[in-house]
Amino acid sequence: MSVSRHFVLAAGGTGGHMIPAFALASELLARGHRVALVTDERGRAIPGVPDGLDVHVLPAGRMQGGVFARVRALFAIWKGRGLALSLLREFGPSAVVGFGGYPALPTLLAARAARVPAVIHEQNAVLGRVNRFLAKKAAAIATAYARVERMPEGCADKVHLIGNPVRAEVLTLRDRPYPAFTANGLLRVLVTGGSQGAAILSKVVPDGLALLPESIRHRLQVTQQCRAADIEAVRDAYKRHEIPAELGTYFEDMAERLADAHLFIGRAGASTIAELTAVGRPAILIPLPIATDDHQAANARDMADAGGARSIRQDKFTPDELARQIEAMAADPEALGNAAHMAWNCGRPDAAKDLADLVESFGGAPLMDVIRMGRGAAMEAGTRTAGAAA
């Protein structure tokens, strides 16, 4: 067994950043390390914090809006950096792992000031703004796709293709066969719009499913995540179309929902795709058009090219188009099963383990040495070892 060390993870904002951080935390905790997660208020609200993870909430700012908003954001980032620095000094981590997004920024800046090696993880097929800003100084860059756009020059040597860590309960489904799908059996459809939900799915999906030929339509069973503002209208629409549907604003038991699903319809967020490919579920993806640098369209590309998904641009996503695509995929039970297999082939089930291995390679000082040498000497040793590993 490896020696217990301390690691700090920094993530916030949406489930897309938090869920890979939870998965890495679980793996590191299972290896006997102590792990602290630094997040923001929105991140703290995402369910699924693993037992034993210390959670710290820091102020964070987004560099958006007018001059006043940006100045306020800068102050919040600076204040967060100071608080993160105190935490790092007290906790003595071997490495800090950032999952992108503005909530991670103060902690990564503090890591630089404290000379703790920083590993950044990019979930998307385009490097995000904050990761781009941090990439050159990072000790390692973990990516989820073989091709990641907007990677700064000179970083290639420290890029490690890892994948997106998914939750353990999702990963256990990888060895289960695709649920039986026959010409007369149920067609179970799962619809989600990422962790925040997506209004366009509420508008288009019920009407699109209603347009399917009766031979498919009467076999439908839908589970759909909706924004709170849309849920009653969606309920009415399914009732009107006489399609059985279970609705919710956020399903905490996503693994069970995925296990049952024959077909997924939804956004192309990084964790959504990582889960679909871990489990092997065919999908119709509608990338969020306003995602920075169109990263959701880039995320969908590999799965679509492999034959595991169809990607529809939002401006082409109408009830007619959705019905046409579902018919093409589900008219033949074998075709849907094949697409499921193509999706499965795109999975990277070892992502949490591989990311934990990478993070552990930044040896730092073992906990016993921290106790023996005192904090200052240990941090110096940590910087030296990490430099050698990088």
Ligand SMILES: CC(=O)N[C@H]1[C@@H](OP(=O)(O)OP(=O)(O)OC[C@H]2O[C@@H](n3ccc(=O)[nH]c3=O)[C@H](O)[C@@H]2O)O[C@H](CO)[C@@H](O)[C@@H]1O
């Ligand atoms: C709107 C937005 O900016 N989205 C971005 C955000 O992810 P966002 O959180 O929107 O989307 P992701 O697909 O990455 O993650 C969603 C996660 O929430 C879970 N879930 C969803 C619905 C539900 O009812 N229950 C549930 O558990 C999913 O299973 C998944 O694990 O960060 C991702 C990673 O940087 C990006 O790829 C997305 O483009």
